[in-house]
């Protein structure tokens with residue numbers, strides 16, 4: 001499995017298996033995510049991507065296997081503890097407060113962090129940080145609009161801004177480009193590359209394969225719960241197993 005330059009893995013899964021009754025959603029998956037770059041996690045529908053994310057955030061207990069953050073085994077830790085350790089995520093189905101403004105959706109994450117006593121970096125200056133994140137993510141012009149009133153593509157960026165409020169070291173993004181226009185996706189890619197350049201480790205589940213190929217230094221490919229390839233974009237595109245998994249589905253471009 002090739003690893004990008006940049007040191008020890010931030011996240012490692014070791015032999016993760018998740019079974020739902022007789023259905024093996026994730027099957028003995030070992031992979032890693034490095035800091036300072038964007039790592040892709042792709043695969044056809046039902047491949048197990050979201051389930052694997054859920055085991056990393058603590059929302060899903062694995063049937064077997066371990067999750068390590070910076071080499072520390074966090075498999076038994078609850079969701080809030082993992083968040084405090086620096087894991088943040090966005091959701092495939094948006095989980096925003098629809099009747100709040102864009103600004104308040106971001107701000108509320110800061111209030112929650114400050115309310116938690118175990119936040120590792122002390123309290124956040126919520127107003128200043130909200131302004132900074134809205135600017136960073138290009139949301140300032142729509143900051144006062146209600147989330148129910150903005151396009152889905154923009155709402156996905158609000159989720160990212162909200163996740164950044166927790167000052168994560170690892171950011172898991174579940175289909176963040178879905179619903180974005182081509183122009184929005186280009187801007188989004190630029191923003192993610194900028195975030196990774198600051199040292200953040202980003203793991204991207206995404207069906208927009210051209211985006212994944214452009215942005216990711218390493219890509220892991222799941223199919224029917226199994227890890228069938230890991231490597232650079234060129235390496236995974238050249239993998240016969242990956243090509244076979246995608247036949248009849250999306251085109252690898």
Ligand SMILES: Nc1ncnc2c1ncn2[C@@H]1O[C@H](COP(=O)(O)OP(=O)(O)OP(=O)(O)O)[C@@H](O)[C@H]1O
Nearest residue numbers: 020023024025043044045046047048049050051052
């Ligand atoms: N809570 C659950 N109970 C039972 N089966 C589940 C549950 N969650 C997921 N599954 C099953 O596990 C498998 C993997 O699903 P998962 O959502 O992780 O795939 P995915 O790669 O994220 O798919 P998609 O790209 O369509 O979002 C599927 O067969 C799905 O039906």
